[in-house]
Amino acid sequence: MTLQNADRRLAARVQAVERSVIRVMYDMADAHDGDLARLEVGEPDFDTPEHVIEAAFEAVRSGETHYTPNAGIPELREAIADRYAGEGVSVDPTGEVGVTTGAMEALHLAMLTVVDSGTEVVIPTPGWPNHATQTRLAGGEPVEVPLSADEGFALDPEAVIEAIGEKTAAVVLTRPSNPTGRVFEVDAVGAVAAAAADHGAYVIADEVYRDLVYEGDGRSIAAVVDDPENVITVASCSKTYAMTGWRVGWLLAPAAVSERANAIHESTTACASSVGQHAALAALTGPEEPIHEMRAAFAERREYVTERIEALPGITAPTPEGAFYAFLDVRAFGEETLSIATTLLEEYGVVVAPGTGFGEVGEGHLRVSFAAGMDELERGFDGIEAFARAEGS
Numbered sequence: 552m553t554l555q556n557a558d559r560r561l562a563a564r565v566q567a568v569e570r571s572v573i574r575v576m577y578d579m580a581d582a583h584d585g586d587l588a589r590l591e592v593g594e595p596d597f598d599t600p601e602h603v604i605e606a607a608f609e610a611v612r613s614g615e616t617h618y619t620p621n622a623g624i625p626e627l628r629e630a631i632a633d634r635y636a637g638e639g640v641s642v643d644p645t646g647e648v649g650v651t652t653g654a655m656e657a658l659h660l661a662m663l664t665v666v667d668s669g670t671e672v673v674i675p676t677p678g679w680p681n682h683a684t685q686t687r688l689a690g691g692e693p694v695e696v697p698l699s700a701d702e703g704f705a706l707d708p709e710a711v712i713e714a715i716g717e718k719t720a721a722v723v724l725t726r727p728s729n730p731t732g733r734v735f736e737v738d739a740v741g742a743v744a745a746a747a748a749d750h751g752a753y754v755i756a757d758e759v760y761r762d763l764v765y766e767g768d769g770r771s772i773a774a775v776v777d778d779p780e781n782v783i784t785v786a787s788c789s790k791t792y793a794m795t796g797w798r799v800g801w802l803l804a805p806a807a808v809s810e811r812a813n814a815i816h817e818s819t820t821a822c823a824s825s826v827g828q829h830a831a832l833a834a835l836t837g838p839e840e841p842i843h844e845m846r847a848a849f850a851e852r853r854e855y856v857t858e859r860i861e862a863l864p865g866i867t868a869p870t871p872e873g874a875f876y877a878f879l880d881v882r883a884f885g886e887e888t889l890s891i892a893t894t895l896l897e898e899y900g901v902v903v904a905p906g907t908g909f910g911e912v913g914e915g916h917l918r919v920s921f922a923a924g925m926d927e928l929e930r931g932f933d934g935i936e937a938f939a940r941a942e943g944s
């Protein structure tokens with residue numbers, strides 16, 4: 552088959568999806584023989600808490616192995632709504648919640664529901680690349696708004712508001728941010744949300760890291776804006792409960808959006824895994840200690856990472872306020888980010904995610920994940936420090 556034929560037989564929407572440099576790093580790391588410190592991975596190194604695993608076994612044994620309602624099992628929807636009620640966000644578990652296959656599917660459904668061809672989705676960057684891809688898959692056009700490295704990638708409401716216009720269907724706000732670890736200021740979020748509402752655009756609040764806030768106001772975006780009816784909230788069990796592989800997330804949205812999202816769910820996965828949903832129910836309603844322990848470990852790693860960064864010659868980073876990422880500014884080395892990341896891997900045994908994987912404005916930056924354990928972090932930072940001392944001028 553010629554390339555031309557191959558192209559003709561692939562939908563334009565998938566041809567437009569670019570290969571991420573983060574994937575390039577994964578592949579290089581996998582092909583590498585040596586013992587590498589893997590700091591590129593955004594997933595907790597902890598195992599899922601035992602009571603959650605038990606609940607899953609129990610669900611299987613008691614026959615919870617069938618399709619569930621598209622919107623998810625009622626008990627889980629209630630548990631999700633209760634969590635938000637705790638911070639003053641009123642969510643109707645029967646009409647405004649949909650349980651999904653991870654936050655990824657929640658985002659996909661949200662985009663398919665509110666983004667039409669010819670519309671735009673405003674995305675502050677650096678940001679998680681899937682938001683732009685999902686926008687394209689829904690037929691929309693991502694409009695990236697670069698935040699300033701010199702301002703530590705704080706949310707710049709004026710720049711974002713300037714990008715909102717007639718065609719805007721939604722604005723994505725990821726709080727805490729992947730990859731910068733920033734927790735956007737409540738005032739800035741409020742200003743952006745108000746401008747979106749004025750233009751009839753939704754805020755899609757990606758809050759998968761919401762339970763990992765070390766500094767700043769950790770409340771949900773829906774809890775801090777004037778018009779929560781304009782906010783579509785996406786979150787999941789993945790990061791909070793070390794449950795990335797269980798694939799359970801949720802979408803909270805005004806009834807009209809939620810009803811349509813749950814309706815099209817029938818054509819994506821119909822429902823999240825029944826066993827996963829029972830596990831998620833145990834996670835949300837069971838003992839909190841394992842979660843506190845994981846959070847405490849992340850907080851400790853964040854202290855460690857912050858100290859190590861301070862000691863790195865020529866490298867700075869905004870202090871991670873949330874999530875488990877530090878976004879290192881390596882512009883002083885005057886080299887392309889991918890080339891620095893490659894040198895780190897090949898010569899110093901450390902794998903990091905090149906900042907350009909999160910938008911062009913990420914050039915000159917490297918994302919380091921402290922979801923990895925302390926030993927790996929120590930080895931990783933030893934490598935980064937050796938690089939900085941050897942390659943710095």
Ligand SMILES: Cc1ncc(COP(=O)(O)O)c(C=O)c1O
Nearest residue numbers: 653654655679729759787789800
């Ligand atoms: C910002 C952001 N949103 C969503 C997701 C997807 O989460 P889930 O595992 O629940 O699909 C991730 C995963 O890394 C993420 O970083």
